[in-house]
């Protein structure tokens with residue numbers, strides 16, 4: 679098994695709130711991890727720190743063995759990140775934005791040409807290629823954000839609610855694509871949709887109040903429910919906070 683991500687005692691405090699409390703875990707190639715938990719559990723904060731977008735108050739992140747704090751540029755070059763709400767440059771066209779992001783990620787001219795075609799196809803955004811991002815619907819903006827995360831074909835993908843705002847056809851398409859991509863990558867997906875979990879993910883991490891309270895396969899998690907139901911197991915594991 680090829681270890682892609684190592685998170686050690688990661689910690690983040692906002693004023694009097696401990697958003698992420700000494701979280702440690704490892705993730706290997708081929709794992710598609712559902713990061714679940716109630717609103718405010720710390721999922722986005724954890725992802726933002728793994729992505730190197732938010733500085734932790736303590737702990738370490740290693741991406742393909744590279745320490746994020748000591749070598750952020752190299753560590754980030756191995757990550758594709760779709761942040762919560764997918765911040766984008768609204769006054770740019772889809773094409774101009776992705777071209778610019780490809781330059782930032784250091785793709786050379788030939789690579790860039792090919793990858794722009796690839797991500798256009800993968801995220802199904804050809805119809806909005808020349809439109810200004812701020813004029814796009816929420817679902818299409820999400821797709822552009824997803825395309826951005828795939829540009830450098832990184833070994834680690836961090837997707838914060840990737841199916842949020844997508845119509846049912848697009849949800850199916852993105853789920854299928856993520857499953858395919860996950861064969862050769864490590865993917866962490868934050869979601870509130872149990873269909874996302876059952877259709878894409880082979881590992882579940884459940885967060886509550888900044889801590890990981892369960893980590894395992896669907897079968898492992900279901901053992902916490904006499905009714906053999908995920909919702910019931912989540913309710914039990916979070917003391918009634920979730921599901």
Ligand SMILES: Nc1ncnc2c1ncn2[C@@H]1O[C@H](COP(=O)(O)OP(=O)(O)OP(=O)(O)O)[C@@H](O)[C@H]1O
Pocket residue numbers: 692695696697715716717718719720721722723724
């Ligand atoms: N920039 C910030 N400043 C202050 N508090 C913050 C900030 N970002 C997050 N928090 C707090 O940290 C906690 C964890 O928030 P986070 O956004 O990580 O939760 P989440 O699990 O992603 O929730 P959701 O399911 O709603 O997306 C919450 O109590 C939140 O209010």
Ligand SMILES: [Mg+2]
Pocket residue numbers: 721722723762838868
């Ligand atoms: Mg969140």
